[in-house]
Amino acid sequence: MKRLTAYVLLLALLLTGCGGSVDPDEAQESIQVIAMDTAMLITTYGERSPAAAYACEDTIRDLEAKLSRTDPDSEVSRLNAAGGAVLEVGEDLGVLLDAAAYYQFTTGGAFNIAIAPLASAWGFTEDHFRVPSQEEISGLLKLVNGFSLQQTPEGVALGPGQSIDLGAIAKGYAADKIVQVLQEYEVPRANINLGGNVLAYGTRPGGAPWRVGIQDPKRTDEPNAFAGVLELEDSFAVTSGGYQRYFEENGKRYHHILDPATGYPADSGLASVTVVADCGEGSGLSGMMCDALSTALFIMGEETALDFRRNWSGLPFELVLITEDGRVVATGGLADRFTLDESSGYTYEEAAS
Ligand code: ADP
Ligand code: MG
Numbered sequence: 001m002k003r004l005t006a007y008v009l010l011l012a013l014l015l016t017g018c019g020g021s022v023d024p025d026e027a028q029e030s031i032q033v034i035a036m037d038t039a040m041l042i043t044t045y046g047e048r049s050p051a052a053a054y055a056c057e058d059t060i061r062d063l064e065a066k067l068s069r070t071d072p073d074s075e076v077s078r079l080n081a082a083g084g085a086v087l088e089v090g091e092d093l094g095v096l097l098d099a100a101a102y103y104q105f106t107t108g109g110a111f112n113i114a115i116a117p118l119a120s121a122w123g124f125t126e127d128h129f130r131v132p133s134q135e136e137i138s139g140l141l142k143l144v145n146g147f148s149l150q151q152t153p154e155g156v157a158l159g160p161g162q163s164i165d166l167g168a169i170a171k172g173y174a175a176d177k178i179v180q181v182l183q184e185y186e187v188p189r190a191n192i193n194l195g196g197n198v199l200a201y202g203t204r205p206g207g208a209p210w211r212v213g214i215q216d217p218k219r220t221d222e223p224n225a226f227a228g229v230l231e232l233e234d235s236f237a238v239t240s241g242g243y244q245r246y247f248e249e250n251g252k253r254y255h256h257i258l259d260p261a262t263g264y265p266a267d268s269g270l271a272s273v274t275v276v277a278d279c280g281e282g283s284g285l286s287g288m289m290c291d292a293l294s295t296a297l298f299i300m301g302e303e304t305a306l307d308f309r310r311n312w313s314g315l316p317f318e319l320v321l322i323t324e325d326g327r328v329v330a331t332g333g334l335a336d337r338f339t340l341d342e343s344s345g346y347t348y349e350e351a352a353s
Pocket of ligand 2 (some may be wrong): 167168169217240291292293294295
């Protein structure tokens, strides 16, 4: 009997790691989550890695339930269907609406969540792709550019006919909330990919930076065909590109990032924009910033995007721009962290500071 008790005790010690010999880097959990219209991969390390990974999934699913435009029960859908009536909104949607207004203002209207009716007209929301007539586009642009959000103590209301789509900012916000979860679960390191929104948290096991590939926009049919690789720790890297979602009609390609100045898919000479920022202490909602800016800077084009960054007074960020004429342009802070894939055929330039 005594021997059995001792054996059970030893087993319990081994399982709980009280022997002090458990390497937190050996404890790893990887889960795939299909949410927010994309495939996500969550990899956490540390003794609480399974619980942390599932808590990240819960955070994503909770946000999706509130923010989805295609789920009729979400807060966003109810706001869009409210016909201009005031609706009380929860904390997450409140934060996102404030941020969206800020990014719309600071990007001179390139970022605009009231793009929703236009995105629907192009069929990007429901996958019924079509090229709307110029007349239809002009009519919808009035709604988009006349976007006004009424904020009252009781809640918020959209203008008549207006509706919102948080597709360009919600994953970045989810990444910010995931940072909080990882801190709460004392996760030492994690690699989170929310479909184009990467969170390189801590370092790789062993202390080297995470390697984050930037998709080659010309070779999207090849997984892991990169224009180059970034070495990052405690950072967000968010990419927007015209190759992510598109359809073709009469030999012309139409993608999902719409320019509120024209109502057409942005045609700025850029193939993709990657925005990189810190996720460490004092970085606030920088995941959301990366997401909003990757979309807006893609619309602006190379020169305007680089000027925008020079004049930016918010949280610092770095850029990797891939141009349609075959150049990769990185800002100075990434010079030591970006390696071009020589076989990709791109030329590398450092942007003037
Ligand atoms: P992805 O979501 O594919 O990673 P983005 O972050 O660039 O890429 O967001 C693109 C989505 O944002 C579109 O699918 C659409 O829902 C929405 N969108 C398109 N154009 C704009 C725009 N000018 N401003 C804000 N949101 C936009
Ligand atoms: Mg975005």
